Amino acid sequence: MLDAVRLRNARNFSGGPGALPETILQQLHESMLCVPEVGMSVLGISHRSEWFAAVVAEAQRNVRTLLGLPDGYHVLFLQGGATQQFFTFPMAFSRPDGPSPEYLHTGYWSGKALAAAASRHRIEVAWSGKDAGFKVLPRARDLTLSPEAPYFHYISNETVDGVQFQETMGRDDVPRLCDMSSDFLSRPCEAQRYDLIYAHAQKNLGPAGVTIVVIREALMDKVPPGHLPEFMDYRTHAAAHSIYNTPPVFAIYAVMLATRWLRDDVGGLDKMDAINRRKAELLYAAVDGSDGFYRGRADAAYRSIMNVVFNMATPELEKQFLQASAQAGFSGLNGHRSVGGMRASLYNGVTIEAVEALVQFMHDFRKRHCV
Numbered sequence: 001m002l003d004a005v006r007l008r009n010a011r012n013f014s015g016g017p018g019a020l021p022e023t024i025l026q027q028l029h030e031s032m033l034c035v036p037e038v039g040m041s042v043l044g045i046s047h048r049s050e051w052f053a054a055v056v057a058e059a060q061r062n063v064r065t066l067l068g069l070p071d072g073y074h075v076l077f078l079q080g081g082a083t084q085q086f087f088t089f090p091m092a093f094s095r096p097d098g099p100s101p102e103y104l105h106t107g108y109w110s111g112k113a114l115a116a117a118a119s120r121h122r123i124e125v126a127w128s129g130k131d132a133g134f135k136v137l138p139r140a141r142d143l144t145l146s147p148e149a150p151y152f153h154y155i156s157n158e159t160v161d162g163v164q165f166q167e168t169m170g171r172d173d174v175p176r177l178c179d180m181s182s183d184f185l186s187r188p189c190e191a192q193r194y195d196l197i198y199a200h201a202q203k204n205l206g207p208a209g210v211t212i213v214v215i216r217e218a219l220m221d222k223v224p225p226g227h228l229p230e231f232m233d234y235r236t237h238a239a240a241h242s243i244y245n246t247p248p249v250f251a252i253y254a255v256m257l258a259t260r261w262l263r264d265d266v267g268g269l270d271k272m273d274a275i276n277r278r279k280a281e282l283l284y285a286a287v288d289g290s291d292g293f294y295r296g297r298a299d300a301a302y303r304s305i306m307n308v309v310f311n312m313a314t315p316e317l318e319k320q321f322l323q324a325s326a327q328a329g330f331s332g333l334n335g336h337r338s339v340g341g342m343r344a345s346l347y348n349g350v351t352i353e354a355v356e357a358l359v360q361f362m363h364d365f366r367k368r369h370c371v
């Protein structure tokens with residue numbers, strides 16, 4: 001029974017919540033009954049305990065170490081997901097009578113982010129990939145961005161469309177805000193060039209319920225006092241070390257374990273990046289080498305290391321693929337409900353062996369269906 005569960009967990013390619021490394025699942029499993037240092041279940045430990053303060057402190061430190069974050073930043077653990085951030089930072093940083101913030105529209109999630117901001121303020125869409133079906137991305141050198149904008153926002157990896165930036169976008173003289181929900185801590189990023197990075201945990205780093213916010217103090221302090229309700233103000237959570245009210249203790253504990261794993265077991269973000277690239281190479285090679293049986297969705301120059309999105313000749317064949325893959329123990333391979341097709345998400349917790357098994361399955365499936 002346990003072997004079957006381990007196989008299913010190992011073959012989980014879900015777009016989110018995503019797969020977690022087995023060693024972390026094991027530690028979380030044990031912590032349900034008893035956290036060794038405390039002698040009781042993680043679910044019943046007070047968020048005001050010394051133990052939990054130490055968990056938050058280590059999770060923060062690990063994020064700082066992994067990113068090589070300089071002084072002048074806060075690392076916060078907030079609730080409400082990435083979606084809450086879509087609404088919060090426009091309220092914090094743009095003014096109805098001031099210049100418009102600029103957004104890149106590169107796929108499904110950046111569309112959600114800009115719609116959230118536009119529901120209250122004027123915004124400027126500096127570039128849109130909509131007409132190109134979100135299969136391509138702009139290059140930094142091709143964009144003309146305003147020096148007046150209160151901030152510039154983009155999404156580093158479009159989880160649904162399978163396109164990912166390989167360079168830092170935006171201007172260094174305008175606050176740079178980025179949703180890294182689906183590739184945070186999967187590779188190095190130039191953290192010191194960002195003013196606000198946010199990422200929920202449930203793609204690469206843990207269960208749903210916590211969102212990591214890395215914010216430059218100077219940006220936080222641009223908000224006039226009293227401009228936002230106290231709970232919405234990033235300063236409130238910075239001052240309370242993310243324990244203003246009851247935080248999601250379990251989810252933050254998981255993020256602490258995941259960042260410790262990245263630091264100690266994986267050996268940092270360069271190493272994680274190399275592993276993630278290897279996984280993507282294997283899978284894209286299987287897609288590209290299939291004589292059109294599998295068809296990559298995104299333009300090859302822009303495709304994502306995290307989310308490999310592909311189609312087949314007919315929806316009927318795709319359905320057969322999904323059924324057969326489920327029978328073989330794979331899960332989460334269906335594309336996002338907005339685009340259909342297939343998507344294999346290669347988050348940190350997915351092993352090279354799992355990708356090799358998927359590549360083998362795809363090869364066998366193709367042989368069975370090509371006459």
Ligand SMILES: *Cc1c(COP(=O)(O)O)cnc(C)c1O
Pocket residue numbers: 016080081082083084109155157158159179180181182200203
């Ligand atoms: C999944 C995803 C979201 C949605 O996040 P919630 O935590 O569900 O609000 C936002 N942005 C990106 C890039 C995502 O991949």
